[in-house]
Amino acid sequence: MTSPRALVSAYWAAAEARDWEAFGRLLAEDVVYEAPMSHERVSGKAAYLRFNAEGFTTDWHLTVERIVADEGGAASWIEMNDAGETYLGLTFFDIVDGLIVRITDFWPEAYEPSAARAHLTERI
Numbered sequence: 503m504t505s506p507r508a509l510v511s512a513y514w515a516a517a518e519a520r521d522w523e524a525f526g527r528l529l530a531e532d533v534v535y536e537a538p539m540s541h542e543r544v545s546g547k548a549a550y551l552r553f554n555a556e557g558f559t560t561d562w563h564l565t566v567e568r569i570v571a572d573e574g575g576a577a578s579w580i581e582m583n584d585a586g587e588t589y590l591g592l593t594f595f596d597i598v599d600g601l602i603v604r605i606t607d608f609w610p611e612a613y614e615p616s617a618a619r620a621h622l623t624e625r626i
Contacts, residue, residue, distance in 0.1 A: 506571035506597050510578055513595075513602065514566050522555050530601040537607045550605075560584050564591075574598075 504512070509528060516525035526547060535544040535553065544553045562584035569578045575596045582589040589609055596604035615623065 504600055506573065506576040506595070507569050509597060509600065509602065510569050510571065510576040510595055511566065514564060514578065514580065517554065518564050520555075522551050525554065526551050528602055530598065530603045533601075533603055533605065535605045535607065537609070539609055 513525065513528050516522075516528065529547045529550065531547050532545070533547050533550055535550050536542070544550045562582055564583070565581045567579040567581055569576055571577075575594065577595070578591075578593045580591045580593065582591055592608040592610070594606040595602050
């Protein structure tokens, strides 16, 4: 049985390679993908494979910054580069019997902090 950390690492490697066959082998037939920030849901392996293969046609690339895992799931922090723009992604995975059954994807947008707390922080 593959560890959750290795499973999520393989997921991102297959996504980066656009190896949708390998990507699909990591997913349960009834996998559910949700992106709360864009209010999207994709249900089922075939639909999720199509969503990835057809929905993101630019020459994007990703780097995994960190994966944290336990026996039932994992969370990853990735950096996506697309057309000169960089996006940070946080993804949570539920894993059952060595397959990904649920993916919850967050793509936070950068914003300017309140001037009222500027004296409390250091800008990075």
